[in-house]
Amino acid sequence: MVDTFNDEQSSQSSQALINLGVSACLMGEKVRYDGGHKKCDFLLDKLHPWVRITPFCPEVKAGLGIPRPAIRLAQIDEQLRVVGTKDATVDVTDALNRASDDLCLQAQGLTGFLFCAKSPSCGMERVKVYDEKGNPLVSTRGGIFADKIRHQYPLLPCEENGRLNDDLLRNSFLTRLFCYARWQAMLREGLNGAQLLDFHSRHKYLLLAHSERYYREAGKVLANLKARPIEVIAQDYLTLLMTGLACVATRKKHTNVLMHIQGYFKKHLEKSDKQALTQMILRYQQGLLPLASPIEILKHHLRHYPDDYLQIQYYFSPFPAQLNTSSVI
Ligand code: SF4
Incomplete structure (x- = not known):
């Protein structure tokens, strides 16, 4: 993993x-x-x-x-x-x-x-x-x-x-650039259905943060890998992925994803920790905190309560943190 x-x-x-x-x-x-x-x-x-x-x-x-x-x-x-x-x-x-x-x-x-x-x-x-x-x-x-x-x-x-x-546009470009690099790396290893599903799993929350519509359509394209040649499915999937990632990831969309991820810790966290996390997400939604704040808390909880699915999500670091020069989004 x-x-x-x-x-x-x-x-x-x-x-x-x-x-x-x-x-x-x-x-x-x-x-x-x-x-x-x-x-x-x-x-x-x-x-x-x-x-x-x-x-x-x-x-x-x-x-x-x-x-x-x-x-x-x-x-x-x-x-x-x-x-x-x-x-x-x-x-x-x-x-x-x-x-x-x-x-x-x-x-x-x-x-x-x-x-x-x-x-x-x-x-x-x-x-x-x-x-x-x-x-x-x-x-x-x-x-x-x-x-x-x-x-x-x-x-x-x-x-x-x-x-x-522009912080949003720069991060959008970096997100798409590093995602496309991972796609090219996957193709170099040889395309197959298992690789494609694994790639999608890792990018699910990232895509959802940019576009729920393309997130759903990408999932549908991969639902039956035997229906068409894998190369055709991969091309359709890539089109949906890159088009979706080009959509602006707003605070509202990020909040939706953060809430989803928060759900994974429901059974682990003390009541006070749950409330603190919810408050932080809401303060992010209101524009009072940068995205990095709830993300760091979620990473912290993930270290204490590991989850195989969450740990592979590129949502937490779509590109190297050193390139994120923004302190406001
Ligand atoms: S790369 Fe050459 S053609 Fe393009 S903007 Fe610069 S100077 Fe002009």
């Missing part, structure tokens, strides 16, 4: 398995149009020790050079083009498309991707699009390269650097 809330153990098992693609400028590489970079402190100072990084720069790959004229997305004759910001007759659409297609092939096997926000190549969303006269349009979209990656690998955990400043 693996004790998944032993952070050291779970982090060690994940360390060699996470292949993270990143926009190269986030690594501090001076590849931007102006010869600068967009160094991402969280990536380099926190996440780097846990992942193997592969940098991608589609604009350099397209041969645009460093430095190079700034480019932007433009709607011209009802087509999306990538043109010079100062000189719209400079059109690099074809070169950027070709480079992005090549890099997409190289992205096979990645565990996740961290994009550079706002870039016409790497921005994940909300990248500005201009009309032929250079006026910004109301609608926005993803950059050329980011769109291709997300289209080709729709379940790949992706995020952009700016959104990592």
Whole structure:
């Protein structure tokens, strides 16, 4: 039995398995149009020790050079083009498309991707699009390269650097990233029904905290493993799992899970301990405590009253605790 809330153990098992693609400028590489970079402190100072990084720069790959004229997305004759910001007759659409297609092939096997926000190549969303006269349009979209990656690998955990400043979004990305790494590790060992059921067991409360709907649908997909080829079932399950984990885990949903887990200790705890635990969960629900508070108490009780099912739950540590830099959620 693996004790998944032993952070050291779970982090060690994940360390060699996470292949993270990143926009190269986030690594501090001076590849931007102006010869600068967009160094991402969280990536380099926190996440780097846990992942193997592969940098991608589609604009350099397209041969645009460093430095190079700034480019932007433009709607011209009802087509999306990538043109010079100062000189719209400079059109690099074809070169950027070709480079992005090549890099997409190289992205096979990645565990996740961290994009550079706002870039016409790497921005994940909300990248500005201009009309032929250079006026910004109301609608926005993803950059050329980011769109291709997300289209080709729709379940790949992706995020952009700016959104990592938001505690909820950062934790959501880390949760999906480390979960996907565990999935890839399971596939490397060889897919079979028993492995799949075991994987689901370990992620049940984690998925429930993000989405009760996807939690139930995932369970149904695994209900009859003989009905269809195991590869088809696994793909359906992964789709539900990753879609579910992308839903925001609110305080209300976490409270539901905490209450469920609290039920395991009903017969063990003294009345005063039960009341203290309930109070702590309610104070978390009201926003007066971070999630770590009831989680730590539950872990404490679990050490005293071990339970095989609870001890394998990744809910207690979906990713290494050292990466959780938030003190408020
Ligand atoms: S945002 Fe993308 S294309 Fe632009 S410099 Fe960074 S890696 Fe290169």
